[in-house]
Amino acid sequence: MLGILEKAKQLNTESIIRKNFEMLKASYKVNNILISQETKIPIKELEKIDKEISVAFNIYEKIAEYFGIYTSDLFSEYSLRPIAGIFFRHKEDDNLSxxxxxxxxxxxxxxxxxxxxxxxxxxxxxxxxxxxxxxxxxxxxxxxxxxxxxxxxxxxxxxxxxxxxxxxxxxxxxxxxxxxxxxxxxxxxxxxxxxxxxxxxxxxxxxxxxxxxxxxxxxxxxxxxxxxxxxxxxxxxxxxxxxxxxxxxxxxxxxxxxxxxxxxxxxxxxxxxxxxxxxxxxxxxxxxxxxxxxxxxxxxxxxxxxxxxxxxxxxxxxxxxxxxxxxxxxxxxxxxxxxxxxxxxxxxxxxxxxxxxxxxxxxxxxx
Known part of the structure; x- marks a missing residue:
């Protein structure tokens, strides 16, 4: 089974990560400033993701930890499929851990x-x-x-x-x-x-x-x-x-x-x-x-x-x-x-x- 990095090399990784990152931010109603404050990730690194520029792997790990998902989910074209469709519509999502x-x-x-x-x-x-x-x-x-x-x-x-x-x-x-x-x-x-x-x-x-x-x-x-x-x-x-x-x-x-x-x-x-x-x-x-x-x-x-x-x-x-x-x-x-x-x-x-x-x-x- 391919590891995360090996899988990433075979995909248009930066584009997939950007899309998933956008969905996550919209669903959880957070922005780069708030994420940076809570994770200590420099804003410029988060902005690179928005521009489909690769960042260090530990940055992806911190982002995944922040959102409570697997790091591999950021590289996935389908595992985050429901996130925007569900949480962005749901009015009571702030009550959920x-x-x-x-x-x-x-x-x-x-x-x-x-x-x-x-x-x-x-x-x-x-x-x-x-x-x-x-x-x-x-x-x-x-x-x-x-x-x-x-x-x-x-x-x-x-x-x-x-x-x-x-x-x-x-x-x-x-x-x-x-x-x-x-x-x-x-x-x-x-x-x-x-x-x-x-x-x-x-x-x-x-x-x-x-x-x-x-x-x-x-x-x-x-x-x-x-x-x-x-x-x-x-x-x-x-x-x-x-x-x-x-x-x-x-x-x-x-x-x-x-x-x-x-x-x-x-x-x-x-x-x-x-x-x-x-x-x-x-x-x-x-x-x-x-x-x-x-x-x-x-x-x-x-x-x-x-x-x-x-x-x-x-x-x-x-x-x-x-x-x-x-x-x-x-x-x-x-x-x-x-x-x-x-x-x-x-x-x-x-x-x-x-x-x-x-x-x-x-x-x-x-x-």
Whole structure:
């Protein structure tokens, strides 16, 4: 396999680096002055790159380190393909760390690879849901649509009480089967990834152009479902998404996130059903609260927020919910620091068909 310098000699390197450097600066909203201040690289060296003049290799290394990419990416005609298309459009990119940006780029490239082998197809069911969710009149409307979706997928038949005693492998298989059904009916692919890097804080992401959702593991069952339904709402309202959507939990960072969170909560814990059951229990009794909580599949945070929607906000009740002992551990459908098998298969297929080089294959396989 050729090294970076050997590869560079065979390419119009200066032109490629200039183009990638321009994309990086535009995407991260920085200029030569700021880069020079933070990296101690002389401005005249950065200006040489702008003019397609070669500089010392350690300059390229410092630039790559600054942007959180591999040095080889600066010499690549394709590995930075998505960076301008994603980050420059995304309004909330300032909230992302360098490590998160780097990881999101990797996810996007994995998604591109998967779709090279398995092209996007908008199914009739997806077209129906997009039409159904197109006009949202109020939050009450979202509640009603969430309730109908809950019934449609038979989610009302599930509860935490029913699944918390299941073996972990059975819960994982349940998720896999559910996500296979989504792929079959909607054409939307869901992947789970488990990065060990603690700098990566976002919990899920939806790429509209690829119709792919990535969910970050490990999470408790209720939280995984919340992420999934949050992103599915964005899938149904694709025309409202600018660039891509990132979910940081219940935190609202995009105008549509408030709606997406409300939809996810409505599917997990329908407000009318909850209200009727609250009237039948002693809401001051922690055992009754725990029993009610386990009739649904939702995180403690979602459960508390739904009770607050009913005007139940007392600290004592919140403490009862916080003290509920969850059985089992957070589940991880993805393997720690491992590429999803179907994406790996797509990469191998592209290499086998001669559509990517060996070095590109190794680059994509690197988690």
């Amino acid at each position: 360098i490590e998160e940006r780097r990881f999101i780029l990797k996810l996007y490239e994995w998604g591109l690879t998967f779709r090279e082998v398995n092209p996007v197809k908008e199914t009739d069911s997806l077209k129906f849901f997009r039409k159904y969710f197109k006009n949202i009149r109020s939050e009450k409307d979202i509640e009603e649509k969430g309730n109908k979706f809950r019934e449609l997928i038979s989610f009302h038949l599930l509860s935490l009480q029913k699944i918390e005693n299941l073996d972990t492998w059975k819960i994982k298989n349940f998720f896999k089967d559910f996500e296979k059904l989504i792929y079959k009916k909607l054409g939307v692919k869901i992947f789970h990834v488990y990065p060990s890097n603690k700098e990566i804080k976002f919990q899920s992401i939806y790429f509209p152009d690829l119709e792919i959702i990535f969910i970050k593991d490990p999470r408790y069952v209720g939280t995984v479902f919340f992420r999934l339904f949050h992103e599915l709402f964005h899938v149904f309202r694709k025309d409202k998404i600018e660039g891509f959507d990132i979910c940081f939990g219940s935190e609202v960072r995009h105008p549509e996130d408030k709606y997406a969170n409300r939809f996810a909560a409505a599917v997990l814990i329908p407000i009318n059903d909850l209200e009727s059951k609250v009237k039948k229990i002693n809401i001051e009794n922690c055992k009754d609260i725990e029993k009610l909580y386990k009739e649904y599949i939702g995180s403690k945070e979602t459960f508390k927020n739904r009770l607050k929607s009913l005007g139940i906000k007392r600290k004592e009740i919140s403490n009862c919910i916080n003290n509920i002992k969850a059985k089992g551990k957070p589940i991880s459908i993805g393997n720690k620091d491992k590429i999803p098998p179907e994406i790996k298969k797509s990469i191998e297929q592209l290499y086998k068909n001669g559509l990517i080089t060996y070095s590109r294959k190794q680059e994509l396989l690197d988690f």
